[in-house]
Amino acid sequence: MPRHLLSAADLDRDEVIEILETAASMHDIQRRDVKKLPALRGRTVINLFFEDSTRTRSSFEIAGKWMSADTINITAKGSSASKGESLRDTVLTITAMAVDALVIRHSASGACRQVAGWVDASVINAGDGTHEHPTQALLDAYTMTRRLGDLAGRRVVIVGDLTHSRVFRSNVLLLGTLGADVTVVAPPTLMPSGAAEWSRRDGFVLSHDLDEALFVGPAADVVMMLRVQRERMSGGFFPTAREYSVGYGLSRERVERLRRRNEDVLVMHPGPMNRGLEISADAADGLGSVILDQVSAGVAVRMAVLYHLLSGDHSVRDQDSGREGTT
Amino acid sequence: MSDLLIAGARILGATSADILVRDGVVAQVSTTGPIDRPGSTEVIDADGLAVLPGFVDLHTHLREPGREDTETVATGSAAAAAGGFTAVLAMANTDPVTDTAEAAVHILDLGRAAGLVDVQPVGAVTKRLAGDELAELGLMARSRARVTVFSDDGRCVADARIMRRALEYIRAFGGVVSQHSQDPRLADGTACCHEGEVSGRLGLPGWPAVAESTVIARDAMLARHTGSRVHVAHVSTAEGVDVLRWAKAQGVAITAEVTPHHLALDVDLVRDYDPVHKVNPPLRPQGDVEALREALADGTIDAVATDHAPHARHDKEHAFVDAAFGMLGLETAFSVVHDVMVRSGRMGLSDLVERMSVAPARIARLDTHGRPVAVGEPANLVLVDPDASVTVDRDASHSLSRNNPWHGRTFTGAVHATILRGRVTALGGRAHAGEQEDRS
Numbered sequence: 112m113p114r115h116l117l118s119a120a121d122l123d124r125d126e127v128i129e130i131l132e133t134a135a136s137m138h139d140i141q142r143r144d145v146k147k148l149p150a151l152r153g154r155t156v157i158n159l160f161f162e163d164s165t166r167t168r169s170s171f172e173i174a175g176k177w178m179s180a181d182t183i184n185i186t187a188k189g190s191s192a193s194k195g196e197s198l199r200d201t202v203l204t205i206t207a208m209a210v211d212a213l214v215i216r217h218s219a220s221g222a223c224r225q226v227a228g229w230v231d232a233s234v235i236n237a238g239d240g241t242h243e244h245p246t247q248a249l250l251d252a253y254t255m256t257r258r259l260g261d262l263a264g265r266r267v268v269i270v271g272d273l274t275h276s277r278v279f280r281s282n283v284l285l286l287g288t289l290g291a292d293v294t295v296v297a298p299p300t301l302m303p304s305g306a307a308e309w310s311r312r313d314g315f316v317l318s319h320d321l322d323e324a325l326f327v328g329p330a331a332d333v334v335m336m337l338r339v340q341r342e343r344m345s346g347g348f349f350p351t352a353r354e355y356s357v358g359y360g361l362s363r364e365r366v367e368r369l370r371r372r373n374e375d376v377l378v379m380h381p382g383p384m385n386r387g388l389e390i391s392a393d394a395a396d397g398l399g400s401v402i403l404d405q406v407s408a409g410v411a412v413r414m415a416v417l418y419h420l421l422s423g424d425h426s427v428r429d430q431d432s433g434r435e436g437t438t
Numbered sequence: 439m440s441d442l443l444i445a446g447a448r449i450l451g452a453t454s455a456d457i458l459v460r461d462g463v464v465a466q467v468s469t470t471g472p473i474d475r476p477g478s479t480e481v482i483d484a485d486g487l488a489v490l491p492g493f494v495d496l497h498t499h500l501r502e503p504g505r506e507d508t509e510t511v512a513t514g515s516a517a518a519a520a521g522g523f524t525a526v527l528a529m530a531n532t533d534p535v536t537d538t539a540e541a542a543v544h545i546l547d548l549g550r551a552a553g554l555v556d557v558q559p560v561g562a563v564t565k566r567l568a569g570d571e572l573a574e575l576g577l578m579a580r581s582r583a584r585v586t587v588f589s590d591d592g593r594c595v596a597d598a599r600i601m602r603r604a605l606e607y608i609r610a611f612g613g614v615v616s617q618h619s620q621d622p623r624l625a626d627g628t629a630c631c632h633e634g635e636v637s638g639r640l641g642l643p644g645w646p647a648v649a650e651s652t653v654i655a656r657d658a659m660l661a662r663h664t665g666s667r668v669h670v671a672h673v674s675t676a677e678g679v680d681v682l683r684w685a686k687a688q689g690v691a692i693t694a695e696v697t698p699h700h701l702a703l704d705v706d707l708v709r710d711y712d713p714v715h716k717v718n719p720p721l722r723p724q725g726d727v728e729a730l731r732e733a734l735a736d737g738t739i740d741a742v743a744t745d746h747a748p749h750a751r752h753d754k755e756h757a758f759v760d761a762a763f764g765m766l767g768l769e770t771a772f773s774v775v776h777d778v779m780v781r782s783g784r785m786g787l788s789d790l791v792e793r794m795s796v797a798p799a800r801i802a803r804l805d806t807h808g809r810p811v812a813v814g815e816p817a818n819l820v821l822v823d824p825d826a827s828v829t830v831d832r833d834a835s836h837s838l839s840r841n842n843p844w845h846g847r848t849f850t851g852a853v854h855a856t857i858l859r860g861r862v863t864a865l866g867g868r869a870h871a872g873e874q875e876d877r878s
Contacts (some may be wrong), residue, residue: 173542219757305635
């Protein structure tokens with residue numbers, strides 16, 4: 112296992128499968144009366160959130176606690192630049208407290224990678240700007256594999272504001288590692304720059320036509336809808352919510368048509384949803400929706416990530432643990 | 439001042455000669471035999487070295503006044519002398535901005551006090567670089583500082599009407615606008631790298647190449663319309679070069695510069711999010727780098743300019759989008775350009791002299807720089823060793839800052855000595871004390 116989890120691309124296929132298998136056994140303890148495992152006793156995990164988050168932060172916190180780690184939440188809203196302190200100084204101040212893992216969410220792309228270069232602790236990316244959100248991709252893969260088994264050759268269609276989506280970036284990398292057949296759909300204004308070169312190099316398909324992506328060729332196994340922020344309209348990314356919804360929303364009609372092609376099709380969304388914009392209530396709550404399964408998988412997958420990153424052979428602190436008490 | 443004898447230097451890398459400098463002027467050049475050395479003569483043994491006119495940098499940020507913690511006119515001058523420069527143009531985006539005659543004269547005098555290079559102030563095009571009202575261009579031009587180059591660098595003069603008026607107005611005194619060609623409406627306000635596959639993968643807001651090329655095209659047409667001169671600062675894209683080539687073919691009075699970093703570094707370096715590679719305009723893909731090299735070799739790009747931009751460590755150690763733009767360049771410019779352009783066979787040493795000394799002096803109307811190495815000419819010279827290997831050590835810099843993207847890289851071609859009006863200002867990469875201390 113790598114020391115840090117900064118990108119979904121940090122994991123090879125075997126490592127992903129190992130994490131998903133561990134997550135499955137962690138998932139079982141959620142049904143127990145006593146949910147605590149001793150695996151990370153004595154370890155300190157800091158959730159350092161520079162940006163608001165409810166579900167990611169709380170699921171990392173619960174994951175740490177159920178693994179018996181000492182878990183501390185630090186909220187440092189607003190960029191450190193605006194406070195006059197450099198990011199490096201902020202982070203070194205916190206890690207001066209002998210930390211084993213830093214779970215970081217930051218509004219700036221790449222912030223976690225930069226931090227990993229400055230600290231001894233393992234760094235876990237809990238979402239960095241519009242770059243990546245690797246644990247989200249892992250829990251999405253976990254949710255898919257629970258229903259579909261091996262994802263090799265499975266057809267996954269990802270739809271939405273790809274330009275500004277860290278969930279898209281981590282998913283396209285992780286699903287590539289797992290051999291899924293991925294098509295991504297967005298209007299040209301919401302495709303990341305250089306998407307054509309990127310998709311050629313990494314072997315996924317681009318489309319600007321949702322109906323073509325869903326209803327031409329092999330039937331989709333998974334449709335993953337991504338959040339579209341209404342503020343994007345002011346940037347000229349699309350004209351109106353109505354036009355977006357007609358072109359790229361998962362309407363009731365589209366879900367019904369999908370289910371006629373493949374009645375086991377899964378509907379996913381990383382949340383928070385804009386009902387009526389990118390996804391209709393019928394799609395979000397209907398048969399095939401695994402949106403709540405995604406949320407429920409969050410804790411188990413993050414337990415598995417903490418476990419593999421913090422108890423692997425690479426951990427210097429592990430080998431040094433015998434030194435405790437000698438000072 | 440004692441005489442200076444440069445013994446056995448090859449003029450522009452060709453004919454070997456002894457050169458005697460007296461009273462700041464080249465007094466004698468002998469290609470047929472050694473010149474006598476009276477006792478008081480300071481001698482530089484220049485065997486194996488080439489003597490060139492001192493380099494002129496059209497684009498330097500000296501940070502004084504305002505950010506003297508990152509660079510001063512004195513420390514920047516030392517870095518410039520160590521890099522073989524005898525003149526630098528100090529950009530106007532200081533705090534306060536150089537947008538008045540008084541501010542320009544202040545920079546000029548700080549440069550004279552430092553005494554290592556001629557520091558020629560650049561005047562702002564618009565007051566406080568705000569882009570809406572013209573600065574006192576004429577008063578700056580008529581001041582003791584004799585400002586000829588005007589620039590809002592760091593920002594584009596985006597408003598076409600202001601750009602048109604500025605170009606018209608400076609025609610009265612032969613000025614030139616050095617434009618930071620970048621349409622702010624074609625990129626997000628937080629843009630921080632080249633828009634393309636790398637920015638798409640990294641999730642960083644980017645500047646598309648078209649934000650540069652469209653402004654170059656507009657300004658070329660405005661220069662033609664006004665009959666004035668426009669200079670394109672730090673051109674960075676292949677399509678920008680295409681527009682330049684077209685405009686020059688039309689006879690438009692347009693010139694352009696390229697930085698050493700845009701000739702040698704590309705956008706792939708940004709993949710690790712190290713802000714040392716964050717610069718404006720951004721590092722571009724290899725195809726652009728190749729086009730810039732070709733354009734510099736064929737003369738479409740007239741000059742090399744460093745865009746030396748010192749920053750404090752704490753202004754660089756932010757998240758990539760929040761970190762300051764810019765990189766150091768004065769001390770490494772010759773080595774990089776020599777290695778990338780001359781050693782690679784793309785152009786000769788005499789072409790390098792044209793791009794780093796002659797053309798920049800001509801564009802800025804600095805008539806004592808970029809002159810031939812000949813009797814009667816001002817002795818503003820640089821001695822370079824084209825065969826020496828240099829490994830860059832950021833901690834050996836004269837700059838107060840350490841945002842050096844060249845750290846640890848090795849280049850072939852080194853500056854041996856710099857001579858300003860007959861006085862040695864740097865030797866072996868170390869700048870000498872300024873004139874003031876010399877006199878005491």
